[in-house]
Amino acid sequence: MRKNFFIIAILIIAFPLLVFAQPTVTINPAKGEPATVITIEGKGFQPSEEIDIIITLDEGEKVALGTEKVDVITTDEKGFFLVKSGIPINAKVGKHKIDIIGNKGSQVETFIEVTPKENK
DSSP: OHHHHHHHHHHHHHHHHHHHOOOEEEEESSEEOTTOEEEEEEESOOTTOEEEEEEEOGGGOEEEESOSSOSSEEOOTTSOEEEEEEOOTTOOSEEEEEEEEETTSOEEEEEEEEOOOOOO
């Protein structure tokens, strides 16, 4: 009986942490014209998790982001990563989905808005 109580107590404490400890991603700036340099910051991922960042352009074309200077994006021991990338030059004006997927099960979906090129 005491053993069952102990197991239930652990589940009550741990379950909310598992359910609500979702990773987050911030993209700065959140909008810009094609070729704009952006910073992608992730928190709350698994430690040492390999991350793929994929933007979906028009007609379902998928392009990897954040790999300009590194072969693989990997979180640190706290589940954090920070990479720079650029909005693809062939991105059309509008909102585009970005999927951030970790090899240990973490997953986040966010969006970026592509704005028209300014005539300079």
